[in-house]
Amino acid sequence: xxxxxxxxxxxxxxxxxxxxxxxxxxxxxxxxxxxxxxxxxxxxxxxxxxxxxxxxxxxxxxxxxxxxxxxxxxxxxxxxxxxxxxxxxxxxxxxxxxxxxxxxxxxxxxxxxxxxxxxxxxxxxxxxxxxxxxxxxxxxxxxxxxxxxxxxxxxxxxxxxxxxxxxxxxxxxxxxxxxxxxxxxxxxxxxxxxxxxxxxxxxxxxxxxxxxxxxxxxxxxxxxxxxxxxxxxxxxxxxxxxxxxxxxxxxxxxxxxxxxxxxxxxxxxxx
Amino acid sequence: xxxxxxxxxxxxxxxxxxxxxxxxxxxxxxxxxxxxxxxxxxxxxxxxxxxxxxxxxxxxxxxxxxxxxxxxxxxxxxxxxxxxxxxxxxxxxxxxxxxxxxxxxxxxxxxxxxxxxxxxxxxxxxxxxxxxxxxxxxxxxxxxxxxxxxxxxxxxxxxxxxxxxxxxxxxxxxxxxxxxxxxxxxxxxxxxxxxxxxxxxxxxxxxxxxxxxxxxxxxxxxxxxxxxxxxxxxxxxxxxxxxxxxxxxxxxxxxxxxxxxxxxxxxxxxxxxxxxxxxxxxxxxxxx
Ligand SMILES: Nc1ncnc2c1ncn2[C@@H]1O[C@H](COP(=O)(O)OP(=O)(O)OP(=O)(O)O)[C@@H](O)[C@H]1O
Ligand SMILES: [Mg+2]
Numbered sequence: 358x359x360x361x362x363x364x365x366x367x368x369x370x371x372x373x374x375x376x377x378x379x380x381x382x383x384x385x386x387x388x389x390x391x392x393x394x395x396x397x398x399x400x401x402x403x404x405x406x407x408x409x410x411x412x413x414x415x416x417x418x419x420x421x422x423x424x425x426x427x428x429x430x431x432x433x434x435x436x437x438x439x440x441x442x443x444x445x446x447x448x449x450x451x452x453x454x455x456x457x458x459x460x461x462x463x464x465x466x467x468x469x470x471x472x473x474x475x476x477x478x479x480x481x482x483x484x485x486x487x488x489x490x491x492x493x494x495x496x497x498x499x500x501x502x503x504x505x506x507x508x509x510x511x512x513x514x515x516x517x518x519x520x521x522x523x524x525x526x527x528x529x530x531x532x533x534x535x536x537x538x539x540x541x542x543x544x545x546x547x548x549x550x551x552x553x554x555x556x557x558x559x560x561x562x563x564x565x566x567x568x569x570x571x572x573x574x575x576x577x578x579x580x581x582x583x584x585x586x587x588x589x590x591x592x593x594x595x596x597x598x599x600x601x602x603x604x605x606x607x608x609x610x611x612x613x614x615x616x617x618x619x620x621x622x623x624x625x626x627x628x
Numbered sequence: 629x630x631x632x633x634x635x636x637x638x639x640x641x642x643x644x645x646x647x648x649x650x651x652x653x654x655x656x657x658x659x660x661x662x663x664x665x666x667x668x669x670x671x672x673x674x675x676x677x678x679x680x681x682x683x684x685x686x687x688x689x690x691x692x693x694x695x696x697x698x699x700x701x702x703x704x705x706x707x708x709x710x711x712x713x714x715x716x717x718x719x720x721x722x723x724x725x726x727x728x729x730x731x732x733x734x735x736x737x738x739x740x741x742x743x744x745x746x747x748x749x750x751x752x753x754x755x756x757x758x759x760x761x762x763x764x765x766x767x768x769x770x771x772x773x774x775x776x777x778x779x780x781x782x783x784x785x786x787x788x789x790x791x792x793x794x795x796x797x798x799x800x801x802x803x804x805x806x807x808x809x810x811x812x813x814x815x816x817x818x819x820x821x822x823x824x825x826x827x828x829x830x831x832x833x834x835x836x837x838x839x840x841x842x843x844x845x846x847x848x849x850x851x852x853x854x855x856x857x858x859x860x861x862x863x864x865x866x867x868x869x870x871x872x873x874x875x876x877x878x879x880x881x882x883x884x885x886x887x888x889x890x891x892x893x894x895x896x897x898x899x900x901x902x903x904x905x906x907x908x909x910x911x912x913x914x915x916x
Binding site for chain 1: 814831838
């Protein structure tokens, strides 16, 4: 049984091999001189393949900044970021899901995914089938012709995830992707994302404010201090990745203990 | 193979009826608007007729609606061996003017798009060109028409040039503003998918600019329209602006008013067409 994500990726852009993600002594400062804002660091993180790293921290501590550095939107003002051994460049090594879906309204749902495939170098004749397959994987089969404003916020975020998966990148970056959704939709998407990442073994970095979301999704949680953020807590999450229902998972004693530990760390850095 | 991220049924089911209802509402709103407009027009005509009947002004200053109607019939037919107005039917006058407007607008819009795109993407072009665009925009077309006539003679070219110059600035300004204001969130999303350089322009910047460009185009055509009479001041016959000026010298106010109606109504019709095209082209307007 082959998972869609582990199958041979069409249009994969980054070479395999090399630690997926390495962040060494990274600091970042916005602006210069009198108006300089130290936003992050120094932070060091080595993220092995297949890890689901969740970043938690107070507002403004630099989580989005760190994600933007990993995505290659900006270069760090200090230290170095490497993805698969290379300096990250946007659209090369990582798929990105933002807090808002950021779909292109002049393209249909399918058209948005199709564009991601095109930009990833997937040949034209393979795209239609891949669009259908990706939409099916995010539970949106048959919506390819819909307009982006005709679907719900949760569905839009699913399209954004399909679009990020389209590049078959080894790394997935998600910046509070479920923050704007209602509790029910968020839970459903969390379950689905947890299953996907467990099956596929993609390396992910996920930012959230929710301690429960962190413990539920992560194989490792990093708590950052207040701005400029440094690592306050770095704990592995040794909970079973599959075979348990969400309720069973949340019922485990280890789950509650991690929640308490991380929650305490978040509260102490926030005060 | 698992269906990843399975959507709840309720998320998919509820959309269609809402859209249909919205469409129906829009439809009934349209008939309502048409009704209101027909009534308002009838009221205006009534007022006009009333003012005429009171004989406050002489018929030379204010002809009756009936006289204007007769002028329409007279200029649209051949009678006593005379063809229409001064040898051309009204429809020919109008048709030639529309050709000039079409040609001038197309040239002006194309130039405006190119200039606006350059202004939007290259800051130094913006710095250099922006004051000149504003300068040209501030000039009344009649002012530079004299120069155009010296340069190009009295044939078609100065007329088309005038309309093109008048139509260019609104498109340039709208395009430049839209390109500069391209939504960063979407530009970033495209870059995150691997778009680089020119790809970002074609996949995000230009489509995102379309609504504003469309507005710029409608403004441009409107300005070309209102510059028509200026463009046809010299050697403007056949041409509806030329017809108006000619009728003016003979104090034929009924033909002048008829010409105004012809310009105004065809302007309305063309704006309607442009709006319909715009709706087809940018259905996402306001829902980004
Ligand atoms: N483009 C920018 N220019 C200047 N300062 C910035 C910029 N982006 C972020 N900052 C500053 O850098 C710091 C970190 O911002 P960042 O967005 O990374 O925080 P965050 O942890 O993602 O916060 P939140 O949880 O609220 O999203 C903040 O103090 C912010 O004001
Ligand atoms: Mg943030």
